[in-house]
Amino acid sequence: MLPIGNEEESLRCAGFCDCRFPNSIDVANTKAHIPDMVKCRCGEDSGNGNEWQWHASNEADAQIHGRDIIFHPTYSQGTAIVRGEQPFHQDKVHFWEMRVITALAGTDVMFGIGTDNVDLQQFKFHFVSALGTNAQSWGYSYNGRIQHCGEQLPFGQKFSQGCLVGVYLDRTRGYLEFYLNRRSLGVAYTCIPQHAKIYPMVCSTAAKSVIRLINSTSQSVTLQLLAFRALAKQPHKVEELRQMPGLISIMKSYWFLAPPVRYSRCSKENELDLGDEAVLSSAKLRLSRKQKYTDDVNIDDDDLYANAHKIALWHSDSGDEEYTTSIHEFCDEYFHYLL
Template sequence: MLPKQEACNRGFCDCPFPNSIEVTNHKGHIPDLVKCRCGEDVPGNVSPWRWHVSEESDALVTDRDIIFHPTFSQGTAIVRGEHALKPGMVHFWEMRVITALAGTDVMFGIGTGNVHLEQFKFHFVSALGTNAQSWGFSYSGRVQHCGEQIPYGQKFSQGCLIGVYLDRTNGHLEFYLNRRPLGVAYTNVPTDPDVDIYPMVCSTAAKSVIRLINCTSQPVTLQLRAFQSMAKQPAKLMELRQMPGLKGILQAYWFMAPPIRYSRTSHENEFELGDEAVLSSSKLRLSRKQKYRESDDVNIDEDLYANAHKITLRRSESGDEEHAASVHEMCDEYFHYLL
């Protein structure tokens, strides 16, 4: 299974997307070449924020679309969200890759208000994560912070959905690829309410287009934490979906148990869920010591919360495997909080 991790991840859906020649020769608005709206009608999605418009940037921002280097590229353009992401909340947003990605780098992530957006205007670099003020996820499948790039996920390109999950209460940052969580990438995002954190995207590729399709922000409550843990228990989540009274909760927290991908052609590159769990667990074990050193205020209880689904099975005297009683008690308690 490991070699598949190096392959380029296919798109989220089977909708047609323009090839590089069509994009290069198109004289109009490049996003008009794409009619796909898969994933944009998610129930519970709030009115999305918009990208910040800057006259100095070599990026054209229209509504939710960003066209990087609309004429030709001579460096790296960085675009941030219009407003800072509020502290004490969890934030999730999704972006669709409209064009094929190429060149030095195209990255998705976050940064503080101290990021100089025009710093690399005439330099081709992996801009997000070059220092302590930003964190980035590259289309090469690597994440970067403080100038250090480390392997994280699959390489991705046109048609993919890139999700960003930011927990400003715990300082956790996680990325999603085609609605699949890739595991917590960093635990050292500032939780100080006086530090402004913005969503950011950067690109060195000429005529590369990124579209914001979903975003939501939710206050951190006991109900949210309960659903977060329940979402990692497939059987319990199925029970939740069958309860009409919880429809509002399911809509509000849809990003914690997002709908599956639409693409039929991507199945050949899919991991089995069990394999994903093993890989994610190994990745967490290898990097946990390093991550905890990076953040002095990591909440160990929350880490156990996030990994409750990984509690091992015990074998009964009869030889049958069964869940520990504590798991059942924990799930019942989560149901109590959700209701």
């Protein structure tokens, strides 16, 4: 793989932790089992284990070893798609988290969901962004884009080796949300059909690319879950709840709504914080824009949160002046408001 330029490297999201990961040359030349080259277990003790596994298929150019997927173990001649063993229940919310073990490159590596109508062998000999090519799947690319029905939209930073990619699916409302290093990127889609069979999916065109499932959980939608989801927008309140012995089991069940974060040293050196580090693709942080929204502003929090990545216009308080700002500047203000 060609070396990444300094400019492109600076635009990539830093890894979740500072553990050592093998470089591309070591991966290409190794005769050993690639997942064994990574000892990192950071974040794997956050949840309650894994409630499902990947589905192994003899037809796919991918090997399943427990939680690990090794795409194109010899060489790549197209796109391999892997899905979970079972569809998600319709009356629950689901969250799963994957670690990127190897450096990502090539046409695309995508994370997302798809229905039982997705043909897993359709692009076996074609290099494409497979998830989201039609109405049967929804995908999030390592290039920082989401895709559905063949339409790609920008959705944050590029990412690669060492990052954690999370997927939150609310089957009761049809909401699909993506996380990067345990920071929500906002709701990507609100059109997930409630009565279709939906599976978790990953696809890759990159030879010897490895993805590991580290956490997965499903929870029924109850008043308790809804209450905690609302509290999750206030990290300081969540931290207070974590200190209460009687709530330990509840916090463990709903950990994914306010997942514990471990910053890499690179992130700390760049002074990244909750509002900026993973959700925005801006090369320079606009830390001077700390304006908070006041209580007298009529804003629908849920609606804004669900569509934050699509908003490009912001109206000033004067009412007459309207100016265009970048999506990233707007999100910078909004996510600081959530704090």
